[in-house]
């Protein structure tokens with residue numbers, strides 16, 4: 423039976439969260455849930471996650487899995503809130519360990535063992551698990567980050583994370599620590615070698631030039647025909663040259679620092695300090711030639 427797929431678009435972070443349900447058993451997964459985060463005031467809220475919960479309740483879905491496509495750098499994960507309300511397991515690609523090893527020293531996270539242990543499930547490439555009767559195959563598609571995975575459901579629908587964007591927009595940056603444009607190109611070609619009718623569900627959308635609405639579903643055929651960065655005929659060398667030049671112009675994502683600290687720990691915030699308050703860190707860098715007091 424075709425899965426139930428319901429999208430929730432978070433405009434502040436341009437992120438799409440999905441509720442993926444099996445109509446036979448009514449079991450469901452939530453893919454890439456968002457925690458609302460007001461960075462100026464340091465306030466976390468759960469409006470977005472509550473909207474997913476309310477939809478699940480209304481549809482009679484029982485959430486068993488919370489699936490991250492990668493450690494996001496542009497929003498904080500709402501997975502722990504949903505886990506607390508559903509008992510669902512939080513899963514991510516096993517290479518999250520590598521991402522934890524990269525960022526542990528950046529934030530001096532002495533309390534974190536980079537073994538992926540904050541997550542309930544660590545997926546290998548090719549691993550198959552089930553959401554109700556839906557067959558989900560994990561595809562390890564590194565490049566944007568070392569741990570990126572896509573979830574391929576019943577060989578018909580793929581939740582691609584940031585491996586690729588809409589066919590009229592392009593691709594994600596590959597310049598985060600552990601990212602690599604050449605690796606991303608190869609991951610994209612692997613994704614686009616799936617049958618042409620395969621539906622691809624994006625994790626983000628930013629509206630393409632000339633398109634005035636958000637969109638998040640494409641197909642392998644549409645990406646191969648139109649994607650300006652990776653359509654058929656774009657070589658690996660073309661892509662690496664373009665992506666590297668473009669990435670050099672991009673600023674750090676607005677929520678990079680809070681997102682990474684929280685998301686590599688499966689959405690957990692640091693423990694409260696002696697005053698009962700939790701703090702996130704900002705590693706301070708001095709611009710070239712500047713000596714800080």
Ligand SMILES: [Fe+2]
Pocket residue numbers: 492493494495496566584594
């Ligand atoms: Fe991302």
